[in-house]
Amino acid sequence: MKVSVSVLFLTATLAGGVAYADCTYPQAPDKFPDGNTASLQEMLAAQKTVKQFDQDIKAYTDCLRLEHDTAVKNIDPTAPPDKIKAQKAELDNVWAKKNDAAVDQDTAVTNRFNEQVRVYKAKAKGKS
DSSP states (O other): OHHHHHHHHHHHHHHHHHHGGGSOOOOOOOOOOOTTTOOHHHHHHHHHHHHHHHHHHHHHHHHHHHHHHHHHHTSOTTSOHHHHHHHHHHHHHHHHHHHHHHHHHHHHHHHHHHHHHHHHHHHHHHHO
C-alpha cells in the first residue's frame, strides 16, 4: 500500500509541475534609452515597451494562478489527508515562487525605466 501511495503522490506532483509548463514567461526589455541622450520619441517607445511587459507579466501570473487552481482541484481526494495537504503545499510553494519572481522582475524593469525617466526629466529641466 505504501508503494501505491508513493506512486500516486509522485504522479500527482509531476502532473502539477507539468501544468505550469503552459504559462509562457514573457521576455523582459533588455535595455532602455539613456535619459541623458534619449529623444522624447525614444522615451515614449520605451514606456510603451515597459507597459506591454507589465501587461504580459499580469497575463503570466493570471495563467499561473489558473494552472495552480486546476492542479489543486486535480489532487486525488481519496489520498490520505496528510498527502493531500503535502501536495497542496507543494503546489502553493511552486506557484508562490514563480509568481513572486515574475512580480519582482516586473518591478525591477519598471524601476530601471523610471530611473532613466528621472534622468531625462532632469536633463529637460536643465535646458529651460
